[in-house]
Amino acid sequence: MVSRRGTEVSPFLAMDVLERASERSDVIHLEVGEPDFAPPDRVVDTAVESLRAGNTNYTAARGKPALRRAIAARYDREYGVTVDPDRIVVTPGSSPGLLLALAAVVDPGDGVVLTDPHYACYPNFVRTVSGRIETVPLRAADGYQPRVDAFAAAVDASTRALLLNSPANPTGAVLDGDTLDSLVGVASDADAVPIVDEIYHGLSYDAEEHTVLEYTDDAFVLDGFSKRYAMTGWRLGWLVAPPDYVDVINRLAQNLLICAPNFVQDAGVAALETPPARLDAIRDTYRERRDLLVDAVSDWGLDLGYTPQGAYYLLADVSDLPGDAMEIADLFLEEAGVAVTPGIDFGDEAADYLRLSYATDAAAIETAIERIDRLLETVDRSGPIR
Numbered sequence: 001m002v003s004r005r006g007t008e009v010s011p012f013l014a015m016d017v018l019e020r021a022s023e024r025s026d027v028i029h030l031e032v033g034e035p036d037f038a039p040p041d042r043v044v045d046t047a048v049e050s051l052r053a054g055n056t057n058y059t060a061a062r063g064k065p066a067l068r069r070a071i072a073a074r075y076d077r078e079y080g081v082t083v084d085p086d087r088i089v090v091t092p093g094s095s096p097g098l099l100l101a102l103a104a105v106v107d108p109g110d111g112v113v114l115t116d117p118h119y120a121c122y123p124n125f126v127r128t129v130s131g132r133i134e135t136v137p138l139r140a141a142d143g144y145q146p147r148v149d150a151f152a153a154a155v156d157a158s159t160r161a162l163l164l165n166s167p168a169n170p171t172g173a174v175l176d177g178d179t180l181d182s183l184v185g186v187a188s189d190a191d192a193v194p195i196v197d198e199i200y201h202g203l204s205y206d207a208e209e210h211t212v213l214e215y216t217d218d219a220f221v222l223d224g225f226s227k228r229y230a231m232t233g234w235r236l237g238w239l240v241a242p243p244d245y246v247d248v249i250n251r252l253a254q255n256l257l258i259c260a261p262n263f264v265q266d267a268g269v270a271a272l273e274t275p276p277a278r279l280d281a282i283r284d285t286y287r288e289r290r291d292l293l294v295d296a297v298s299d300w301g302l303d304l305g306y307t308p309q310g311a312y313y314l315l316a317d318v319s320d321l322p323g324d325a326m327e328i329a330d331l332f333l334e335e336a337g338v339a340v341t342p343g344i345d346f347g348d349e350a351a352d353y354l355r356l357s358y359a360t361d362a363a364a365i366e367t368a369i370e371r372i373d374r375l376l377e378t379v380d381r382s383g384p385i386r
């Protein structure tokens with residue numbers, strides 16, 4: 001019999017849409033968060049050389065010392081924060097890092113507070129450790145910045161963690177430093193720990209990025225190579241743990257993960273040496289795509305109500321169109337060949353929304369915009385959807 005936790009884990013709709021969209025060759029993919037850039041050549045060369053050199057055995061569960069030192073140096077370089085490499089555990093992608101952090105912090109029935117909207121997988125991670133999900137609604141009118149008082153009201157004696165994400169999927173909101181600092185205070189007053197997903201760091205357009213480690217050592221940080229270095233399928237990430245949790249995280253990593261792939265860790269060191277100009281150029285490309293899509297959404301008469309400042313997503317309110325967001329996503333796919341994700345994937349607050357990703361090249365985004373322009377001209381906004 002399937003366990004209750006297994007039964008409760010919901011499908012990731014974006015992946016379901018991708019599966020359906022993949023049945024047609026003409027579909028433009030605005031549903032997935034997969035960067036269309038290739039990793040830098042040096043990264044590929046380093047992985048191949050390391051593989052040929054025979055680096056195919058296990059490493060220490062924490063990861064190779066050179067990579068952990070390189071990650072620590074990045075915190076110093078980019079945020080002026082000193083992080084002891086001993087607090088860093090290398091993981092196969094950032095997702096297993098979240099599992100380790102939650103397993104270290106949450107007992108069955110303990111509360112984890114997250115925002116709504118949130119990254120689609122977060123509730124399923126919490127369910128997997130039998131935690132209790134508490135949500136704090138976010139509003140477009142606030143630029144999807146969390147309200148500190150709403151977080152303070154959501155925590156109680158059983159709260160063990162605040163799960164935050166900046167730049168955020170699916171909104172593209174970037175947490176400002178003061179709010180992040182205040183949320184650290186909320187967590188500390190409640191004897192809870194912040195777990196901050198910084199996987200989209202490096203992809204912010206009009207906002208200054210802050211790591212939670214600027215404000216406290218007593219936080220978990222999830223980050224990795226998937227987004228900024230376009231290395232999704234390489235499965236390489238890391239977790240920074242609070243000093244008191246380093247030992248338990250290492251024991252969990254030893255048992256649950258063994259280690260991240262050996263030669264991929266060497267490629268990670270090369271990725272961290274990518275010249276800043278190259279990363280800046282990629283970020284500028286995303287910014288241009290964001291502007292294209294933001295203008296298009298407003299031309300479609302849909303309400304954005306905020307400017308997404310980071311990651312590569314935006315959340316558009318489609319409640320003024322006939323039909324619900326699921327039906328509109330279907331219509332976009334079937335009639336226009338444009339795949340988007342229904343907002344319900346990201347929480348009840350996003351049920352009337354669609355998430356559009358701009359991790360696709362500008363020419364494809366322009367074609368998608370033209371197709372939706374044409375489709376919306378044929379939709380009677382006061383009648384049924386078809």
Ligand SMILES: Cc1ncc(COP(=O)(O)O)c(C=O)c1O
Binds near residue numbers: 092169223
């Ligand atoms: C907010 C967020 N966190 C984590 C992940 C997973 O990242 P990784 O490939 O490092 O496991 C994603 C992937 O889309 C994401 O959007």
